[in-house]
Amino acid sequence: xxxxxxxxxxxxxxxxxxxxxxxxxxxxxxxxxxxxxxxxxxxxxxxxxxxxxxxxxxxxxxxxxxxxxxxxxxxxxxxxxxxxxxxxxxxxxxxxxxxxxxxxxxxxxxxxxxxxxxxxxxxxxxxxxxxxxxxxxxxxxxxxxxxxxxxxxxxxxxxxxxxxxxxxxxxxxxxxxxxxxxxxxxxxxxxxxxxxxxxxxxxxxxxxxxxxxxxxxxxxxxxxxxxxxxxxxxxxxx
Numbered sequence: 001x002x003x004x005x006x007x008x009x010x011x012x013x014x015x016x017x018x019x020x021x022x023x024x025x026x027x028x029x030x031x032x033x034x035x036x037x038x039x040x041x042x043x044x045x046x047x048x049x050x051x052x053x054x055x056x057x058x059x060x061x062x063x064x065x066x067x068x069x070x071x072x073x074x075x076x077x078x079x080x081x082x083x084x085x086x087x088x089x090x091x092x093x094x095x096x097x098x099x100x101x102x103x104x105x106x107x108x109x110x111x112x113x114x115x116x117x118x119x120x121x122x123x124x125x126x127x128x129x130x131x132x133x134x135x136x137x138x139x140x141x142x143x144x145x146x147x148x149x150x151x152x153x154x155x156x157x158x159x160x161x162x163x164x165x166x167x168x169x170x171x172x173x174x175x176x177x178x179x180x181x182x183x184x185x186x187x188x189x190x191x192x193x194x195x196x197x198x199x200x201x202x203x204x205x206x207x208x209x210x211x212x213x214x215x216x217x218x219x220x221x222x223x224x225x226x227x228x229x230x231x232x233x234x235x236x237x238x
Contacts, residue, residue, distance in 0.1 A: 002116050002118055003116070003122075003123050003142065004116050004117075004141075005117065006112065006140040007112070007113050007115065008111070008113075008137075008138040009110065009111045009130075009137060010110060010111075010136050011107065013089065013090070013136060014106070015061055015063040015083070015089065015091060016081075026047050028044045028105065029044060029103075029104070030045075030101060030105070031043035031044055042080060044081070045076045045078055046077055046079055047075065048076055051069055051072070054079065064082070065084040066081075067079060067081050067082070090130060093126050093130050096126075096129065097123070098118055099115045099116060099123075099126060100115065101114070102116055112140070127139070157202075160199075160201065163198050163202060164206070166184060167199060170183070170187070181195045
């Protein structure tokens with residue numbers, strides 16, 4: 001089962017850290033592509049107002065062979081980067097572990113990547129690689145992927161999914177509410193305390209796997225499984 005990790009890296013420790021030299025605040029968004037070569041990040045979108053300055057700045061980076069604008073919209077330009085043989089650090093570690101960049105956003109202070117790894121072992125090796133190279137790495141978010149037919153869709157247990165569905169159908173989320181935790185507990189034959197805890201954990205997991213998983217920028221710095229040997233198994237339901 002593949003693993004999706006969101007990691008944050010200081011801009012100065014990434015090959016495109018030259019953004020700090022741009023006069024205005026800019027944000028780069030990587031254009032995700034199906035990998036067809038060893039190039040990890042070949043395209044990204046930048047504000048049109050700073051496009052030329054960004055290209056000039058990036059071309060001065062030692063790891064960049066060429067950079068140029070290949071497309072544009074009213075507000076943004078698409079920049080293509082060709083990396084030379086001296087690419088190392090984060091990009092090389094991503095390539096070595098067969099990780100896929102599903103999204104990435106860069107500012108003058110930080111780059112945030114959402115990466116899909118084939119396994120926990122590949123994620124661990126990626127992290128170790130970066131640490132050994134002196135790259136400051138923060139793991140913002142970590143979760144396993146699930147198949148469309150899995151009983152753990154969106155990371156929810158069966159009990160959590162059944163409770164959220166029952167609460168929705170009974171009008172618990174309506175304004176005003178049409179049912180109570182006590183009534184839900186009676187319906188599912190569990191205590192209202194267990195209903196409350198299970199509902200909170202289920203909603204937190206659902207938000208983490210959907211809303212927060214799609215955000216491109218860094219997280220809140222909360223602790224993750226990386227510091228604890230990837231111990232990311234959910235707590236048992238009450």
